[in-house]
Amino acid sequence: MQWLRNSALARWLSVVLVVGVMLAVSVHAEDEPPAEGEEAAPAPPKAIYLPLKPSFVVNYGGAGRLKYIKAEVSVRLDSSEAANAVRHHMPYIRNNLVMLFASQTDESLTSQAGKEALRQDALTEVRKVILDEDGLEGVTDLFFNTLIVQK
Structure with missing residues (x-):
């Protein structure tokens, strides 16, 4: 019975020790305010992800057996102006x-x-349209959320 109490006590002390270490690390890891005369660095722009809805379902490959691609596509943009242009x-x-x-x-x-x-060709196409039509360069990337190829 004494061993069980010591074991529970040991577990409790381990938990307290881990929590204490985590708190010490989090307090130490906080950013220090900029020194006098220095300005804080501007935060990078937040990314905007815009899905191109609905999914693309396209036949490919020419004559012969019916083959298709189903793709769910999203673009990453760096501004609301680029999102509106898309x-x-x-x-x-x-x-x-x-x-x-x-x-x-x-x-x-x-x-x-x-x-x-x-993917790179699709990104180039989207960038080309937005650049040609609105003169914006805000399309930073393109992602396939789903890409299904049926042969």
Whole structure:
């Protein structure tokens, strides 16, 4: 029975020790205010993620057996102006992406390198539309949330 009490006491002391260490580390890790005469560095702009809805479902590969791509795409933007531009030019962007997806081949969609090249090409298309139409460079990245290839 004495061992059980000591074991429970040991566990309790371990918990107290861990919490104390965590508090000490968090207090020490807090940013110090800027020194006199120094200005605080501006915070980086927050990223905006905008899904291009609805999902893209596109036939590809030409004649023969029916093959399709289903892709859920999101773009990362660095400003609300860029987000508004993407929303405004959504039909143009969707058209260019549908044409890009439809031009793919089995070879370009079977490897990871091919899928990455498709992602980069799609990013280039979106950037091109926004730059040509509004003169903005706020599209920072493009992501496939889902990419399904049915051969």
